[in-house]
Amino acid sequence: MMTLDVVLSLSPAACRAYYEARAEQVRAWSTDGRRVAFPAVALRRVVTREGVHGIYRLRVSDQGKLLEITRQADLR
Template identity: 60%
Template sequence: MPSIDLAIDLSREACLAHYEGRAGQVIARSLDGRRVVFPAEALRRVVTRDGVRGIYRLCFSDAGRFISIQRLG
């Protein structure tokens, strides 16, 4: 299963926009500098009271469809 590591730094307010459906996708940078776009719904699994901050591994199918996200350290 392909994966990519991302540095994500989203405030509580930014996460709320995603959660409320005002933003359907998240745009982030991978640790190697690539631009990555994934569904905002993925953040529901990792959002905290303060937003989403840290390094995360995004796993996706060979066809490029989102499968999972997990915090790394």
């Protein structure tokens, strides 16, 4: 199992596109410089009225499947 920390800064409008499945994957940079893509439906667990802003930890299985997303720090 692996964890990646990603920085996300998404407006409410951007989150809406993910929520309505107009975009299937979120693409972001990890804090160690890797490009990361994960299913957009995962944002439903962390979105607020202000969108999604902060550092989030992704827990990923050995097969590359996203298991969990949790907020680690706020960017505001």
